[in-house]
Amino acid sequence: MLQFWWIVVGVVVLLSLGIFFRRPGRKTLRTSRLVQAKRRFHTQREHLEAKFVQLAATAVSPDVPQWADCLFGDDVAYVRNRSTGELSAFVAVALATEELNGPFHNSPEAVGNLQAGTAVFRFDRDHWETDGRAILNLNPSEAIHCFRNDLEIVDEEFAHLT
Secondary structure, eight states: OHHHHHHHHHHHHHHHHHHHHHHHHHHHHHHHHHHHHHHHHHHHHHHHHHHHHHHHHHTOOTTSOOEEEEEEEEEEEEEEETTTOOEEEEEEEEEEEEOSSSTTTTSGGGEEEEEEEEEEEEEETTEEEOOSOEEETOOHHHHHHHTTTTEEEEEEEOOOOO
């Protein structure tokens, strides 16, 4: 009977230690995953931006002005969805649209005003993806604030001006 109690005590101690050390291990795993994701974002960024523009141009409906140009900012905000844990990168964009009608529809003069927005990129297991969608009229900081109940900021990278 005494051996049985030692086994029970040993199991309880092991479970307690597992619970105690589980949280720091999870945080370390998330940190290393973030470092890996950031590194991959930088290596894939040019390709991602091109894919973003391509997908955004094909997703336009006939009654919405078509994008003439998309300028990407240098700063990146990394956010995590609070419920799913999905990691995303937010990058500021300035979108120039073409006028839908008028005598100069296909000319360079048809480019309208710039519209601010946020390009969204998602980290899927080991690579970044985009569906070409932008959060319009909000820069990354404003988008994060707007969706603060769903998103938590995990890191930010700012371009160094020299």
